[in-house]
Amino acid sequence: xxxxxxxxxxxxxxxxxxxxxxxxxxxxxxxxxxxxxxxxxxxxxxxxxxxxxxxxxxxxxxxxxxxxxxxxxxxxxxxxxxxxxxxxxxxxxxxxxxxxxxxxxxxxxxxxxxxxxxxxxxxxxxxxxxxxxxxxxxxxxxxxxxxxxxxxxxxxxxxxxxxxxxxxxxxxxxxxxxxxxxxxxxxxxxxxxxxxxxxxxxxxxxxxxxxxxxxxxxxxxxxxxxxxxxxxxxxxxxxxxxxxxxxxxxxxxxxxxxxxxxxxxxxxxxxxx
Amino acid sequence: xxxxxxxxxxxxxxxxxxxxxxxxxxxxxxxxxxxxxxxxxxxxxxxxxxxxxxxxxxxxxxxxxxxxxxxxxxxxxxxxxxxxxxxxxxxxxxxxxxxxxxxxxxxxxxxxxxxxxxxxxxxxxxxxxxxxxxxxxxxxxxxxxxxxxxxxxxxxxxxxxxxxxxxxxxxxxxxxxxxxxxxxxxxxxxxxxxxxxxxxxxxxxxxxxxxxxxxxxxxxxxxxxxxxxxxxxxxxxxxxxxxxxxxxxxxxxxxxxxxxxxxxxxxxxxxxx
Numbered sequence: 006x007x008x009x010x011x012x013x014x015x016x017x018x019x020x021x022x023x024x025x026x027x028x029x030x031x032x033x034x035x036x037x038x039x040x041x042x043x044x045x046x047x048x049x050x051x052x053x054x055x056x057x058x059x060x061x062x063x064x065x066x067x068x069x070x071x072x073x074x075x076x077x078x079x080x081x082x083x084x085x086x087x088x089x090x091x092x093x094x095x096x097x098x099x100x101x102x103x104x105x106x107x108x109x110x111x112x113x114x115x116x117x118x119x120x121x122x123x124x125x126x127x128x129x130x131x132x133x134x135x136x137x138x139x140x141x142x143x144x145x146x147x148x149x150x151x152x153x154x155x156x157x158x159x160x161x162x163x164x165x166x167x168x169x170x171x172x173x174x175x176x177x178x179x180x181x182x183x184x185x186x187x188x189x190x191x192x193x194x195x196x197x198x199x200x201x202x203x204x205x206x207x208x209x210x211x212x213x214x215x216x217x218x219x220x221x222x223x224x225x226x227x228x229x230x231x232x233x234x235x236x237x238x239x240x241x242x243x244x245x246x247x248x249x250x251x252x253x254x255x256x257x258x259x260x261x262x263x264x265x266x267x268x269x270x271x272x273x274x275x276x277x278x
Numbered sequence: 279x280x281x282x283x284x285x286x287x288x289x290x291x292x293x294x295x296x297x298x299x300x301x302x303x304x305x306x307x308x309x310x311x312x313x314x315x316x317x318x319x320x321x322x323x324x325x326x327x328x329x330x331x332x333x334x335x336x337x338x339x340x341x342x343x344x345x346x347x348x349x350x351x352x353x354x355x356x357x358x359x360x361x362x363x364x365x366x367x368x369x370x371x372x373x374x375x376x377x378x379x380x381x382x383x384x385x386x387x388x389x390x391x392x393x394x395x396x397x398x399x400x401x402x403x404x405x406x407x408x409x410x411x412x413x414x415x416x417x418x419x420x421x422x423x424x425x426x427x428x429x430x431x432x433x434x435x436x437x438x439x440x441x442x443x444x445x446x447x448x449x450x451x452x453x454x455x456x457x458x459x460x461x462x463x464x465x466x467x468x469x470x471x472x473x474x475x476x477x478x479x480x481x482x483x484x485x486x487x488x489x490x491x492x493x494x495x496x497x498x499x500x501x502x503x504x505x506x507x508x509x510x511x512x513x514x515x516x517x518x519x520x521x522x523x524x525x526x527x528x529x530x531x532x533x534x535x536x537x538x539x540x541x542x543x544x545x546x547x548x549x550x551x
Contacts, residue, residue: 010332017339026335027328032305033430037336037423055300059283061487062299063310065480066290067422070439071526072506072519074481079488086490110492115485116523119499123520125528134543134550135442135536136527138414142439142462145418149340150310153426157306166343166415169408180491189415207338208347212388214334215352217359218453219383226392233345246345247396250389253344254409255398263408267551270407277407277550278540 013038019206019232036157041202043161044099046194052105056158060193063154064147076144077112079179080105086178093174094167094190095261103192108168108175109148111140113275114184132276144188155193165190170262172269183274203240206232286311292479292505309430314475316434317372319467325378329431333466336427337420349417350385352452353378359451366447367440367463368534376465381441381448382421384413386548387457405549417461428466438463443535445542456547476513479505
């Protein structure tokens with residue numbers, strides 16, 4: 006795999022200058038910088054049980070606050086179920102095409118059960134925003150490890166936030182008990198070499214990395230708009246970055262149903278006190 | 279680095295049987311499974327600017343929903359500031375000892391600014407729980423990449439959720455504007471070889487991995503209690519897993535101030551609609 010540090014930086018930042026890459030370069034860094042979203046999968050080619058086990062071992066190896074392990078995951082391989090989930094997630098066909106769809110869950114049910122087995126009459130702490138946040142962080146750390154592990158095995162992945170468009174329907178499809186919430190999906194499969202995807206340039210480092218204290222310099226955002234417009238144009242996409250962000254946040258309709266997320270969390274037992 | 283798959287599985291699951299590791303094993307998987315929390319750092323040994331840049335490049339290479347990049351990070355090296363942050367985070371001395379403390383931020387300020395620069399009169403979408411969740415997920419995916427990248431370079435890290443004990447004080451210390459919230463910290467430094475840490479066994483895979491639909495089998499939790507009690511005893515720690523979980527969630531006092539997280543988020547502009 007070992008792409009050089011210089012080449013990796015160039016692709017990741019779309020040619021923007023970001024300072025010297027380090028003298029020491031690792032397989033891990035090379036794999037991370039080469040990340041790209043894969044939404045097209047070869048028709049043949051399953052993901053074996055051994056590979057699935059490795060992805061979950063990677064996920065479980067991620068840090069978890071106080072070893073609480075406030076997450077679970079459902080591995081969906083059944084065709085009909087993937088098709089139903091694809092429909093619930095904004096009719097994204099690639100979910101039905103990928104051989105494996107992992108649905109990552111914020112799981113406070115297990116901790117509540119363990120708390121009660123330890124003789125506590127309530128698990129009041131789990132009613133707070135803090136507990137929900139702990140579970141969201143835990144599941145994201147775990148899933149990122151699984152995604153990178155999959156990429157290191159030559160597989161392609163993409164995160165699917167759109168399962169939050171209809172979280173209650175997704176919960177019903179997966180038989181989730183109260184206090185377990187579907188946070189995002191991750192498709193896993195063998196990339197279709199006929200439809201390769203490019204590394205997407207990110208904001209210049211100075212826009213996200215602050216030294217000692219936070220500063221916000223609008224100039225970074227303007228230079229990025231230029232870089233990203235070039236990238237989108239090369240992909241045949243019409244819109245720039247600012248317009249895309251504005252579509253998402255400019256009005257409630259950009260949330261595509263996710264404006265009901267709070268109500269859905271409450272419905273599933275995440276009390277957000 | 280390349281520890282074998284079998285040895286990695288054995289350590290990560292404390293000898294529990296979890297099925298066959300995959301035939302294909304990668305540097306990435308080996309690095310992930312070898313993760314351990316490092317809270318003791320060598321007194322000498324800085325983290326260079328080039329290394330910091332590599333960690334941030336790794337973080338920025340993580341997936342981000344719709345390329346929104348709803349996070350930022352403050353790199354704190356200043357001794358006095360690290361000491362103040364150590365105090366705010368429950369007097370955890372290792373924050374002052376590590377040469378670098380990264381404070382990871384959920385950042386809706388940049389997206390609001392970009393939305394307004396694109397001509398939108400409001401950024402109403404950013405007022406919802408969904409926007410906050412997007413930023414929490416984004417920052418966790420990014421930070422996990424940075425942590426693994428650091429480990430691949432021979433550095434040690436540990437996540438610090440305790441900055442949420444006093445998030446408003448942390449925000450003031452770092453000069454955070456509205457709509458930017460400190461989610462967790464990450465210490466980075468050269469591990470003290472005189473105080474090595476062990477790989478912590480996780481729940482058996484069957485407890486977190488569900489096939490097609492969710493099931494919860496209490497037997498997994500009992501077997502884990504035994505495994506983990508053995509681990510804690512070997513580290514000279516008195517309590518088992520269930521008691522630790524119960525301490526955290528059995529009552530509000532286990533949250534150590536984080537029961538005010540919702541109010542703090544609202545105070546900083548995260549409206550959680």
